[in-house]
Amino acid sequence: MGERKDYLWLVLVFLLFVVALLEAVFISLPITLFLVIVLAFYWEEKIFPWAFWVGVWRDLASWCHLGVWSMIFLAAALLTIIIKRRGLGLESNKLSLPK
């Protein structure tokens, strides 16, 4: 069961990178940002490293200035976590996906 959860985590991270690549070269909709927000809602602090690296990947793929999308994704993730905890009044880790 635990292996299955790890597999899910890996799939989601892989999906995040694939979506970022698609957004950079093909689709103009901010789907990566949406995915980062959704994952931040469940993963909370654990999203930060992935938000950072996906941002770098996104910048490289779209030949943008490095660090821009990392900051955007990190800010969006933080905002999501703050809204979740304070705005919605949900307790930490209550709805997060299993590790």
Added chain:
Amino acid sequence: MTVLLKKFSQKRFLVYFLFAGALFLLDFGPFFLSFKNVFAKLLQPVRLEACQLRQFTLGKVFYSSRLKDQEEKILDLEKESAVMRGRIVELQQIYDENKRLRELVGSAMTEGKIIYQPAWVIGHRGDYLMVNRGKEDGVMLEQLVINEKHYFVGRVAEVFDREAKVLVVGSASLELPVSVLSDWERDCFAGAVDCQKAKGILSGEIIKDILREGDIGAGDVVTLLDDHRGILIGEITQVKESKDNIFKQAEMKSLVDFDRLTEVFLIN
């Protein structure tokens, strides 16, 4: 500061955000340029695929049969359009021909004096035109050729069985005795008023042997000498004095637009 950081629960966020900021600032320099170039080259095939995918719309998948029908219809319509365009050109040619013939019929100066034999211009090279009338049609040497506006085109220089070669006005080989008339008034050509200013020999585009007494100038018209059929040759553009102090010369411009000449009339 430490208190603030302790209060701030998202330390990891701050670390990554600062790292991203540093990356942002460093990217203003040339540090990551080579790395970015390599990455861009690696992604080039993906970008090409994406370009091709953009052209492949979902409509082509779900409505392929319908689209095929529409494309066939478009092809049919394009064919029909090409045929119709050809028909329009054909009708325009008939219309132009009709207009020219009507102008010719309406020419009051030539009533009952000239027998017209229409001919198509089938070639134009150098000083010569080829027309589609020859010996079989009764064409003779030295026959004059005019256009629908009654302007002098040239003279038949050689006759074949079904074609004839016409030496055009402006050619140095064509020498004609000509009159220079004062203006375009119709009475001049009808012989009602004597408008003749001078006489000369047309060779190429130069009228030679004009007596000095002849008061000619730019704008005067040139016609065939002693010909009352109202055939105009050209218009004087410039008058020059000659060295012998007896004669003078004039430059003339033909009235025929040879680039648009498609029909001519051989006259008797």
